Amino acid sequence: MSNEDNEMLTMALSKGRIFEETMPLLEAAGISVSESPESSRKLILPTSDPRLRLLIVRASDVPTYVQYGAADFGIAGRDVLYEYAKEQPGGLYQPIDLNIAKCRLAVAVREGFDYEEAVKKGARLRVATKYVNVAREHFAKKGVYVDIIKLYGSMELAPLVGLADAIVDVVSTGGTLRANNLVPVEDVMPVSSRLIVNQAALKTRASRLTPILDAFQKAAV
Numbered sequence: 001m002s003n004e005d006n007e008m009l010t011m012a013l014s015k016g017r018i019f020e021e022t023m024p025l026l027e028a029a030g031i032s033v034s035e036s037p038e039s040s041r042k043l044i045l046p047t048s049d050p051r052l053r054l055l056i057v058r059a060s061d062v063p064t065y066v067q068y069g070a071a072d073f074g075i076a077g078r079d080v081l082y083e084y085a086k087e088q089p090g091g092l093y094q095p096i097d098l099n100i101a102k103c104r105l106a107v108a109v110r111e112g113f114d115y116e117e118a119v120k121k122g123a124r125l126r127v128a129t130k131y132v133n134v135a136r137e138h139f140a141k142k143g144v145y146v147d148i149i150k151l152y153g154s155m156e157l158a159p160l161v162g163l164a165d166a167i168v169d170v171v172s173t174g175g176t177l178r179a180n181n182l183v184p185v186e187d188v189m190p191v192s193s194r195l196i197v198n199q200a201a202l203k204t205r206a207s208r209l210t211p212i213l214d215a216f217q218k219a220a221v
């Protein structure tokens with residue numbers, strides 16, 4: 001056994017839906033996790049594999065941990081990865097679409113707001129979102145002038161209180177939009193979560209990483 005085979009591997013992921021949907025994939029790789037990030041306050045969780053540990057981080061911080069090598073690999077939504085890549089291009093290898101945490105990024109407006117008409121008239125739109133880069137690129141491609149307002153959550157509130165004309169946010173069942181009298185008017189991109197790998201780790205820790213990546217690849221439907 002080489003030195004590399006003994007080394008600890010570190011995986012970054014967020015609690016909530018990504019953690020829950022990743023557990024079956026880890027199990028397919030023969031690895032179980034006995035502590036839950038919902039009940040534990042620990043940010044580093046051990047696994048049944050003494051050479052694999054999990055870092056529990058905010059969803060939008062996963063690419064940062066992996067790019068800088070604080071984690072060897074991780075799992076993040078395409079929405080987060082796309083937004084991150086606009087600011088920190090390169091450095092992340094995205095080998096596998098895990099097909100988990102599926103949703104879409106969409107433009108939504110208040111019921112009764114005529115989005116098509118506003119676009120046709122060439123109106124300048126105020127758009128609230130946490131995906132400022134994705135939103136800017138989307139509207140630039142359409143030739144729509146926008147003022148982007150950065151928010152960190154509860155985007156659905158912005159059109160209701162006059163902060164914005166439209167939002168760009170994650171939509172899954174559409175329940176949150178409906179509950180707030182908003183309607184989706186345009187798709188921006190389909191989203192699912194991807195495995196991301198630190199490029200240096202891929203080279204120097206290939207023999208440790210490959211079996212886990214292979215198991216994830218097989219388990220991802």
Ligand code: ADP
Nearest residue numbers: 016017059077078079080101102103170172191
């Ligand atoms: P946070 O809201 O703190 O960023 P989440 O766990 O809600 O963290 O979201 C993590 C990722 O899961 C998102 O980046 C997105 O890819 C996906 N996601 C978010 N909301 C939903 C949803 N309602 N249904 C399915 N996937 C979602």
Ligand code: PRP
Nearest residue numbers: 153154169170171172173174175176177
């Ligand atoms: C996410 C997202 C939307 C909602 C969309 O919120 O921010 O608000 O899901 O899903 P839906 O179309 O099925 O309603 P989440 O549940 O992650 O809550 P959060 O505000 O804590 O992120």
Ligand code: MG
Nearest residue numbers: 016059153170
């Ligand atoms: Mg969320």
